[in-house]
Amino acid sequence: MCDSENEFQKIYEDHYPRIVRYLRRLVGDSDAEDVAQEVFVKVHQALDGFRGESKLSTWIYRIATNTAMDRLRSSSSKILSTSSSLTDEDETADETDQLSDDSVPRLDTTLIRKDMNDCIRGIVDSLPENFRTVLVLSDLEGLTNAEICGVLDLPLDTVKIRLHRGRKHLKKALESNCHFYRDSRNELACDRKASNIEFRKK
Numbered sequence: 001m002c003d004s005e006n007e008f009q010k011i012y013e014d015h016y017p018r019i020v021r022y023l024r025r026l027v028g029d030s031d032a033e034d035v036a037q038e039v040f041v042k043v044h045q046a047l048d049g050f051r052g053e054s055k056l057s058t059w060i061y062r063i064a065t066n067t068a069m070d071r072l073r074s075s076s077s078k079i080l081s082t083s084s085s086l087t088d089e090d091e092t093a094d095e096t097d098q099l100s101d102d103s104v105p106r107l108d109t110t111l112i113r114k115d116m117n118d119c120i121r122g123i124v125d126s127l128p129e130n131f132r133t134v135l136v137l138s139d140l141e142g143l144t145n146a147e148i149c150g151v152l153d154l155p156l157d158t159v160k161i162r163l164h165r166g167r168k169h170l171k172k173a174l175e176s177n178c179h180f181y182r183d184s185r186n187e188l189a190c191d192r193k194a195s196n197i198e199f200r201k202k
Helices: 004-026 031-049 055-076 118-126 130-140 145-152 156-178 193-199
Strands: 178-182 187-193
Touching: 004 031, 004 055, 004 130, 031 055, 055 130, 055 145, 118 130, 118 156, 118 178, 118 187, 118 193, 130 156, 145 156, 156 178
Parallel strands: none
Antiparallel strands: 178 187
16 A cells, blocks of 8 residues: 555544544534545545645544535535524624633533533534534534634634634523433433423424
């Protein structure tokens, strides 16, 4: 096997699990592995042209994000509300929206662990795409704001705004829809509130 194939194989082994996990949050479990295969075909094809202007992982996340967005746009079965897109006015934050992220709590680490409750998964999945993507990249994948800028090709201020607003949006949704408690391992867990279960059954 030539050096370039060896290099790609190592990249695939190192990054495939994380990319599949990331794609599950964007396109759902059923499509994640198919989209991941498409992502790594693109990575393989473009690898010779990668110049190291960003981290390799950032470059792969960018390809994964773009591929996922293409899949979502082409699939009417995916839930993407036209109202979920931020307007130009929304993207221009005033001083109150440019507060430090410390002003809005990050997701509790027990809520973003790999085996996060189905209740919380459903809330995260229902967030507007602009919010969901930055939250997943930041709070689940652990990317820095600068790396997220590289993945989404957005200005730093826009990333900060979306994270700030996304966390507020998520916190409000969790408080409205979930009942939190400590499980047998003393870890924070949740169940969907009964009123919301009844409503969803109708």
